[in-house]
Amino acid sequence: MKKSTLLDASLIAQLDHLELVVRRLFSGRTQGEKRSKRRGTGSEFADYRDYSQGDDLRHIDWNVYGRLDRLFLKLFHVEEDLRLSIFVDSSLSMSHGDPSKLLYAKRLAAAMAYIALANLDRVTIEAANGSGFERLPPTRGKQQVWRLLEFVDAIEAQGTTDLHEGLKQFSLRNDTPGMKVVISDFLDKKGYPGALKWLLKGGNEVVVVQVLSPQEVKPPIVGDLSLEDCEDGQLTEVSITAGLLKRYEANLKGLVGGLREYCRTRGLANFFVQSSHPIEQVILNSMRRTGVVR
Amino acid sequence: MTLLNPWALFWLAAAAPVVLMYFLKLKRRKVPVSSTWLWSRSIQDIRVNAPFQKLRSSLLLFLQLLLILIAAFTLSDPIGRTTAPEERRWVLLIDRSASMQMKDVKPSRLDKARETAKAILQGCGPRDEVMVVAFSNRAQVLTPLTSDRNAVERAIDAIEPADTVTRIQEAYRIAASAVQPYKARTIVILSDGRFEPIQTSSEQIDLRYVPIGGEARNAAVTAIEVKRPQKADDPYTVFAQLDLFAKEETEVPVELHVNGELKAVKKVKMAPNSSGAVLFDVTKPEPQIVEVKITLDDDLDADNRAWAVVRPDRPRLLVAGPGNFFLDKALAQVRDMDAFSAEDFSKASTGDYDIVVLNGILPDTLPEGRYLILGELPKWDGIRVEGELAQPNVIDWDRRHPVARMINFGGLYVKTAPKIVLPPFAAPIVEGPDNAPLIFSWEKGRTRAVVVAFKLLESDWPLRLSFPLFLSNALDWLRDDGHGQTRPGEALRVRLADDETQVELRGPGGRKATLKGESGRDVVYGDTDRCGLYTVTRKKGEQRIALNLLDPLESRGEVAKEIKTVAGQVTAGSAVPPIVRPYWRWLALGVFVLLLAEWFIYHRRIEL
Numbered sequence: 001m002k003k004s005t006l007l008d009a010s011l012i013a014q015l016d017h018l019e020l021v022v023r024r025l026f027s028g029r030t031q032g033e034k035r036s037k038r039r040g041t042g043s044e045f046a047d048y049r050d051y052s053q054g055d056d057l058r059h060i061d062w063n064v065y066g067r068l069d070r071l072f073l074k075l076f077h078v079e080e081d082l083r084l085s086i087f088v089d090s091s092l093s094m095s096h097g098d099p100s101k102l103l104y105a106k107r108l109a110a111a112m113a114y115i116a117l118a119n120l121d122r123v124t125i126e127a128a129n130g131s132g133f134e135r136l137p138p139t140r141g142k143q144q145v146w147r148l149l150e151f152v153d154a155i156e157a158q159g160t161t162d163l164h165e166g167l168k169q170f171s172l173r174n175d176t177p178g179m180k181v182v183i184s185d186f187l188d189k190k191g192y193p194g195a196l197k198w199l200l201k202g203g204n205e206v207v208v209v210q211v212l213s214p215q216e217v218k219p220p221i222v223g224d225l226s227l228e229d230c231e232d233g234q235l236t237e238v239s240i241t242a243g244l245l246k247r248y249e250a251n252l253k254g255l256v257g258g259l260r261e262y263c264r265t266r267g268l269a270n271f272f273v274q275s276s277h278p279i280e281q282v283i284l285n286s287m288r289r290t291g292v293v294r
Numbered sequence: 295m296t297l298l299n300p301w302a303l304f305w306l307a308a309a310a311p312v313v314l315m316y317f318l319k320l321k322r323r324k325v326p327v328s329s330t331w332l333w334s335r336s337i338q339d340i341r342v343n344a345p346f347q348k349l350r351s352s353l354l355l356f357l358q359l360l361l362i363l364i365a366a367f368t369l370s371d372p373i374g375r376t377t378a379p380e381e382r383r384w385v386l387l388i389d390r391s392a393s394m395q396m397k398d399v400k401p402s403r404l405d406k407a408r409e410t411a412k413a414i415l416q417g418c419g420p421r422d423e424v425m426v427v428a429f430s431n432r433a434q435v436l437t438p439l440t441s442d443r444n445a446v447e448r449a450i451d452a453i454e455p456a457d458t459v460t461r462i463q464e465a466y467r468i469a470a471s472a473v474q475p476y477k478a479r480t481i482v483i484l485s486d487g488r489f490e491p492i493q494t495s496s497e498q499i500d501l502r503y504v505p506i507g508g509e510a511r512n513a514a515v516t517a518i519e520v521k522r523p524q525k526a527d528d529p530y531t532v533f534a535q536l537d538l539f540a541k542e543e544t545e546v547p548v549e550l551h552v553n554g555e556l557k558a559v560k561k562v563k564m565a566p567n568s569s570g571a572v573l574f575d576v577t578k579p580e581p582q583i584v585e586v587k588i589t590l591d592d593d594l595d596a597d598n599r600a601w602a603v604v605r606p607d608r609p610r611l612l613v614a615g616p617g618n619f620f621l622d623k624a625l626a627q628v629r630d631m632d633a634f635s636a637e638d639f640s641k642a643s644t645g646d647y648d649i650v651v652l653n654g655i656l657p658d659t660l661p662e663g664r665y666l667i668l669g670e671l672p673k674w675d676g677i678r679v680e681g682e683l684a685q686p687n688v689i690d691w692d693r694r695h696p697v698a699r700m701i702n703f704g705g706l707y708v709k710t711a712p713k714i715v716l717p718p719f720a721a722p723i724v725e726g727p728d729n730a731p732l733i734f735s736w737e738k739g740r741t742r743a744v745v746v747a748f749k750l751l752e753s754d755w756p757l758r759l760s761f762p763l764f765l766s767n768a769l770d771w772l773r774d775d776g777h778g779q780t781r782p783g784e785a786l787r788v789r790l791a792d793d794e795t796q797v798e799l800r801g802p803g804g805r806k807a808t809l810k811g812e813s814g815r816d817v818v819y820g821d822t823d824r825c826g827l828y829t830v831t832r833k834k835g836e837q838r839i840a841l842n843l844l845d846p847l848e849s850r851g852e853v854a855k856e857i858k859t860v861a862g863q864v865t866a867g868s869a870v871p872p873i874v875r876p877y878w879r880w881l882a883l884g885v886f887v888l889l890l891a892e893w894f895i896y897h898r899r900i901e902l
Contacts, residue, residue: 096328161329187329216328226322229330236330237322238337247336255332 006110006149011280015111018283018293019119020082022179022205047075081140082121083178086113087170088155090127090134092231093187095157097213097275102157104211104275105183110152111283112181115293117142124174125151128166130231131159135173160231163188163195171198179205186210186259193262206268207292210259212252213275219248298420302369309362316355357892361885368881371420382478383439384424385469386411389485389506390453391430391460392782392848396486396593398508404455407484407506411450414482415443425472429465430456430823431783439472456823457596458783459845460489470495487854487866488847494859503857505866510851511540513590514597516569516844520584520604529575534586534600536572538564539850544590550574551585583827583838597849601827601840609773610634615653620756621668624765625651649772654749662740664772666765669749674736676717683711686726696771697735697744698723701760708732708755711748735771739813740791744768782841786819788830802826 007015051060051071061074086109094102109125116123117139125136125148136151163184174180180199186192199206219240227236238244256272263270269292273282287293297303327333388411394404415424423439426449436449466481473479480500486507494501517535538544543565550558557576564570576584581604588598611633613625625633634647649664656670671677691703703724713730716722719738722731736743755761780786788797788809796810797817802824809830811817822828822841830837843849856865 093328096326101328185328187331189329189331213328219327221325224322226324227330227333228324228326230326230328234330235324236333236337238333244336247339248332251332251335251339 006107006152007114011111012114014280014284015114016118018115018288020084020112020116020121020179021291021294022082044077045074046077048072049075082116082119083138083174083176084113084116084121084123084181085170085174085178086123086125086181087167087183088125088127088152089129089161089163089166089182089184090155090157091129091159091161092157093161093185094211096230097215099213099275101185101211101213101275102155104273104279105209106152106155107279108183108209108211108273108282109181110149111279113148113152114145115283116179117145117148122178123148126170126173127155128170129157129159130162130165133166133169161185161188162190163192164190167195167198171201175202177202177204179207181207181209183209183211185212185216186255187216192259196262196266196268199268200266206263207287208259208263208268208270210256210270210272211275212256212272217252217274219245298371298373300370302371303366305366305369306362308366309359312355312358312362353895354892357888357895361888361892364881364885364888368878368885372877372881373419382419382422382480383473383476384414384418384422385439385473385479385481386414386424386426386450387462387465387469387481387483387485388426388428388450388453389430389460389462389483389489390428390456392455392457392594392596392843392845393460393486393488393510393851394506395455395457395596396507396510396512396851398510398593398851399506402455403486403507404453408450408453410484410504410506411482412447415446415450425469426450426453427465427469428453429460429462430458431461431781433465433468435468454823456783457825457841457843458823459781459843459848460485462489462492466492466494470499473499483857483864485857486851487857488850488852489857491858491860494861501859501864503864503866505853505855507851507853509541510593511544512592512594512597512849512851513538513540513544513546513564513588514594514846514849515586515588515600515842516597516846516849518584518586518600518602518842518844520581520602522604529577530581530604532574532576532581532584532586532602534572534574535569536562536564536588537569537846537849539567539852540592541566547589548572549587549589550576551587552576552581553579553583554585583840594849594851596825597843597845599825600842600844603827603838603840609648611649611651611769612647613651613653615651615655615668618653618750618756620761621651621653621750621765624762627762627766649769660741665741665743665745666768666772667743667745669746669751671712671714671745671747672743674738676720678715679712680715681713683713683726683728683730685709686711686730686732688732689725689727689729691724691733692722695721695723695735697733697764697767699767701763701767703760706755706758706760707753708748709752714747742772744772780822780839780841781845782822782825782843784822786822786828786839786841787816788819788837789816791832791834794833798831799828800831801828 048061048064049072051073055073059073061072064070064072088105088109090102094105113123113125120140122138122140123136124138127134134151134155136148139148161184163186167182171180182196182199188195196208222240224239225237227238228234229236260270260272269290271282271286283293388407390404394402394407396403399406411426418424421441423441424437424446425439426436426446428434428436436452437445440446462483462485469481473481480502483501483503484506485503487503487505514537515534516537517533519533521531521533523530532550534548536546536548538546543563546562546564548560548562549556558574560572560574562570562572584602584604586600590598592598611625613621613633613635649666651666652668652670654669656667656672660672671679686708688703688706691698693699711726711730711732713728716731716734720734720736722729722734723744724731724733726732732748733744733746736745750756788799790797790811790813793813795813796808799805799807799809799819801821805821805824807819807821809817809819825841825843828839828841830839856863
């Protein structure tokens with residue numbers, strides 16, 4: 001088996017202790033470790049209710065029947081699996097930067113997926129761009145880690161960014177409520193609000209991770225240049241002046257801040273990372289602090 | 295506004311390559327970026343925020359085009375004029391006479407005139423030509439007509455003041471003839487305007503008068519005379535006339551220096567604009583040089599000092615020959631001379647007398663000296679007699695000769711006269727037929743003589759008015775060493791002795807010259823612009839000559855409001871032409887500022 005470079009052993013060791021945290025309850029498909037909305041055959045007592053015909057007799061509380069001469073059914077919290085859907089923006093713009101944003105996104109996706117698999121959660125990963133998508137079907141169980149890593153490893157950047165269409169399709173395909181993670185640079189000429197609104201439906205727990213390269217945060221370019229958009233090849237002629245750089249930084253700040261504000265008001269978890277940040281720090285510090293993992 | 299060099303506007307074509315360069319555009323380096331989205335938004339932001347965004351996008355191009363426009367405009371030499379430009383010839387007549395040294399305008403009138411002249415020069419069109427003539431009692435051309443401004447400025451700076459009276463006619467004549475061939479011409483007179491009426495020619499020349507000066511406060515010595523005593527023990531009397539030109543009563547301190555030493559000081563209280571005299575008695579030492587000096591701090595220094603050179607003796611006159619009633623009467627009128635008569639000339643010693651009058655007699659030998667010879671012809675080398683003229687008419691006489699000054703010899707009746715041929719150095723004064731002189735002057739070696747070739751009593755001359763006048767003139771001329779009447783600015787004539795070929799001359803202000811010439815002839819020294827004592831060092835001792843201004847008109851220093859010409863009057867005008875204003879300096883400054891701005895903007899673009 002090919003050895004993946006996405007996760008190293010020390011990171012995996014640290015990830016083994018983590019689990020994903022959701023603030024609300026979802027109904028899962030199979031039994032897992034997350035408490036579900038459903039009452040049923042869990043181990044934790046939840047409530048009583050009157051017996052009605054057809055109920056499982058195994059759940060009748062006979063002690064109460066002895067005292068009150070009425071049939072009550074004992075209800076338990078069902079522990080089910082969590083559905084984690086990760087969306088990785090694989091447009092060409094993500095391949096830029098040193099270190100590459102896409103690689104960073106892939107490592108982050110792999111790390112989160114590993115946490116989920118380790119906790120018996122169901123994971124699906126989609127890499128999408130303007131020209132198409134690749135999908136890892138829902139996968140469960142730690143033994144699927146290698147398959148998952150193989151899939152993530154194979155993701156390659158191509159096409160333009162079309163978050164709107166990508167997330168729409170993503171939410172339609174993964175309509176099971178659960179945790180939805182979006183990893184992108186959000187450098188979409190059409191803007192992000194229209195795209196993110198697809199994730200707001202269905203009471204998902206949404207984590208938005210924005211990855212930018214250090215070269216995008218502080219452009220090291222100077223002089224009279226012709227900037228070529230790597231996605232659509234559009235040329236923009238600029239004469240880089242101090243004023244223009246200031247303006248660019250302000251615009252970038254506006255983009256990042258706007259996204260943060262958008263997420264805050266809608267209860268989405270939002271992280272802004274530069275591709276040079278160590279991934280452990282993001283997961284072990286930032287995500288832990290905001291309560292995405294535990 | 296007019297362009298002097300409109301062809302320079304072709305430089306505007308230089309804009310074409312600049313624009314072309316902008317069309318060719320800057321070759322930009324291609325840099326791939328993840329997304330140009332943020333960049334285009336930033337550029338849009340800048341465009342939206344900049345009020346002159348369109349302009350700004352090609353600000354450098356705009357600046358460069360503006361630069362070319364202004365530079366081409368500068369090269370085309372624009373000037374502001376109220377009238378159409380024409381090449382004009384200017385002659386600046388700058389007065390440098392004594393009164394121009396007045397300090398009533400600071401630093402002095404001459405400096406002010408220089409300043410005004412330069413201002414006029416500034417205002418002249420670039421192709422105008424300027425000539426500078428300085429005038430005092432004579433004219434001095436400092437530059438011919440030229441368009442070289444530096445040469446003109448140097449000429450203006452080179453003007454030196456002179457302690458002389460003012461005569462403008464010669465300067466005007468030079469100026470008028472210099473500009474005569476041209477159509478547009480202006481003669482500007484920078485002066486205080488105290489000179490004779492100008493004899494303008496008939497042709498129309500734009501004549502302008504710029505008065506220089508203000509109100510002067512000046513005290514001057516306007517006459518000086520030293521009277522020798524009648525008796526041996528009496529003192530010499532020094533008489534000086536003072537003139538005060540001031541508005542208020544002033545006490546004028548006067549010093550008397552005798553032979554270079556201060557002898558007396560007097561203070562003369564003088565009423566405004568009045569004349570006064572001051573007298574000094576000098577006993578000892580025997581005065582040779584007397585100087586009267588006003589020590590008042592006034593506007594003109596040149597007239598504050600006057601010198602008098604005291605001749606050793608009162609001239610002595612020896613009259614020899616048979617008595618003549620008319621001659622005696624006429625000689626009795628001659629002032630300041632002691633006349634002696636000698637019955638027997640052979641016994642008299644001519645060396646004791648300054649002038650000898652020989653009336654009808656002629657000794658065998660005549661020693662060197664001064665002679666007035668009447669009715670005889672001395673046997674001097676070069677004089678030839680070619681027969682006799684009967685009843686010769688007076689054909690002509692030399693009106694410029696000092697002896698013939700103011701005398702009309704016309705209608706003189708002479709019975710007979712010898713027909714004389716003179717050597718070239720002798721000057722005929724009155725000529726008869728065939729250019730034969732009837733009266734002539736003779737100067738050779740130390741001898742100076744006036745000879746009347748016909749007999750007085752065989753003519754009607756003694757009865758005529760011209761006779762005593764002639765005697766007076768002739769004696770004045772014979773007695774004169776030639777320097778009594780010389781004024782500053784006039785040529786100084788020094789007669790070399792028979793054994794001299796050169797003399798040394800020293801003058802005020804460190805003037806020094808060696809005058810060389812033929813023995814027995816006059817040499818001329820011209821640099822006499824300054825008042826003072828001029829000393830001629832000869833083999834036998836020194837001769838001193840005093841040049842004094844002694845001119846109340848110069849000392850008065852009044853500025854004329856208008857000057858007179860034959861044609862009429864020219865009233866004071868302004869300092870002529872502020873009509874020409876060259877703009878190129880301001881434009882060049884603009885080009886410089888634009889260049890700076892372009893440089894700054896260009897560098898700001900790539901600054902991080």
